[in-house]
Amino acid sequence: MNFCPSEDQQLLRRSIREFAESEIKPYVREWDEAQHFPSALLPKLAELGVMGIQFPGEYGGAAMSAVDYCICIEELARVDPSVSLSVAAHNGLGAAHIAMFASAEQKTRYLTPLARGEKLAAWGLTEPGSGSDAAAMRTTATREGDEWVLNGSKMFITHGASGDTMVVMAVTDKSKGSKGISAFIVERGAPGLVTGKKEDKLGMRASETTEVLFQNCRVPAAQLIGEAGQGFIQTLQVLDAGRIGIAALSVGLAQGAYETARNYAFERKQFGRHIGTFQSIRWKLVDNAARVEAARLLTYRAAWLKDQGRRTTLESSMAKLYSSEIAVRASEDAVQILGGYGFVKDYPAEKFFRDVKLTTIGEGTSEVQRLVIARQLLAAA
Numbered sequence: 001m002n003f004c005p006s007e008d009q010q011l012l013r014r015s016i017r018e019f020a021e022s023e024i025k026p027y028v029r030e031w032d033e034a035q036h037f038p039s040a041l042l043p044k045l046a047e048l049g050v051m052g053i054q055f056p057g058e059y060g061g062a063a064m065s066a067v068d069y070c071i072c073i074e075e076l077a078r079v080d081p082s083v084s085l086s087v088a089a090h091n092g093l094g095a096a097h098i099a100m101f102a103s104a105e106q107k108t109r110y111l112t113p114l115a116r117g118e119k120l121a122a123w124g125l126t127e128p129g130s131g132s133d134a135a136a137m138r139t140t141a142t143r144e145g146d147e148w149v150l151n152g153s154k155m156f157i158t159h160g161a162s163g164d165t166m167v168v169m170a171v172t173d174k175s176k177g178s179k180g181i182s183a184f185i186v187e188r189g190a191p192g193l194v195t196g197k198k199e200d201k202l203g204m205r206a207s208e209t210t211e212v213l214f215q216n217c218r219v220p221a222a223q224l225i226g227e228a229g230q231g232f233i234q235t236l237q238v239l240d241a242g243r244i245g246i247a248a249l250s251v252g253l254a255q256g257a258y259e260t261a262r263n264y265a266f267e268r269k270q271f272g273r274h275i276g277t278f279q280s281i282r283w284k285l286v287d288n289a290a291r292v293e294a295a296r297l298l299t300y301r302a303a304w305l306k307d308q309g310r311r312t313t314l315e316s317s318m319a320k321l322y323s324s325e326i327a328v329r330a331s332e333d334a335v336q337i338l339g340g341y342g343f344v345k346d347y348p349a350e351k352f353f354r355d356v357k358l359t360t361i362g363e364g365t366s367e368v369q370r371l372v373i374a375r376q377l378l379a380a381a
Helices: 007-034 039-047 066-079 081-101 104-115 174-180 231-265 279-307 313-343 349-360 366-380
Strands: 121-124 140-144 147-158 165-171 181-187 193-198 209-220
Touching: 007 039, 007 066, 007 081, 007 349, 066 081, 066 231, 066 279, 081 104, 081 121, 081 147, 081 165, 081 181, 081 231, 081 349, 104 165, 121 147, 147 165, 147 181, 165 209, 165 231, 174 181, 181 209, 181 231, 231 279, 231 313, 231 349, 279 313, 313 349, 313 366
Parallel strands: 121 165
Antiparallel strands: 140 147, 140 165, 147 209, 165 181, 193 209
16 A cells, blocks of 8 residues: 555645635535535535546546545545535445446446436435344335335435435345345435435534435336345445545544644633643644544555455444544544633534534444454454
C-alpha cells in the first residue's frame, strides 16, 4: 500500500473541500434546524462525480477507487456529516447493491440514473423488530404470476421518502431462515409503497430518515436481484463495503471536530494566555490528532484492500469500530474545549457532538462490530 496520495487524489481532496466550504458550510445550521434534506445540492454533487463515485463509466459512474471514495466522504463529513451520510447511503448501500449483484439489464436501467445523480437511492433492511438481527426480518414477498407482492415495514431508512429507487430485503421462503431472504428493486410510486413516519432525530437531521410501509406492494418479477434466497448473503457483502464509508465519514467528522477545537484554542484567551498553550488543552488536541490519523490509516487500508478485490470483513469492521468511537471522543473534547460556546448552536462543536453518535449505531453498532471482529479472529486462529 502506498501511503502517499497521488496528484489526482490531492486534487480530488481540494475540490471536494472547496465545494463543501462554499456550497454546504453556509447552510449547515439552516438545514439542520429545518430537518431539510438539500435535494437541490444533488445536481452539483453529480457534476463532481460524487453520486457515482465507484461505479463504472459505462453506467454513468466516475469509476474512482475505494480510497477516492473515502476522500470524498471524509471531506464532506468534515463540514456536514448529514450531507456526507446521504451521499454514503446512496453510493454505499442502495446503488452499491445494484452495482454488485444486479444483472447487466438492471444496471443499465437502474444504476445509470443513480450514478449520474438523476435519481436517489435508498436501501431497505432494518425493521422494528430486527435491527442488528437482520435474519429475523418479517417483511415478506410472495410470488403471484409475473409479480412479487411485498408486505411489511422497514424503519430508519435513509431517503425513505425522497429516494427514487430502493433495494428492499424480504422473506421469500420462511422455512429456509436467512437463506430464504431475497432482494428486490422497488421504484418510488410502486402500488402499495407508502412512506411512513419521518423520524425527529438527535443528529444528522438534514439526512432524511423515515419508515417505509409495504401494503400489497406489487413488484415485477424482473426486479428480483440475483436469484431468490440470495438477499442475505448479498446484504452482508454490501455492509462490508458500506462500513468503509461510515468509517470515512467518522474520520471526516472527527477531523472537523478537532479543527474546530484547535482553532478555538488559539483564539480564546484566559488568564492572559491562549488556552491552547495550557498543557491540559494541548494534550486533548494532540491525542485527538493522533487518533484521527490512526483511524484514517485503518480506513484507507480497508479501502485499499477492497480495491485489490480482497475480502474486507475484518478490516472494514475494525475501521468502522475504531473510527466511530474516536470520533465520539473528538466531538466530546471539542465541546469541552469550547466550554459554554461548545454547548450552543453558534459554533459547530454542538452539531458534531449530536451527529457523531449515529456513527456508532448505523450499519452495525459497535457491539455488532466487535462480534464480527471476534468471529473473524477466532476463525483465523
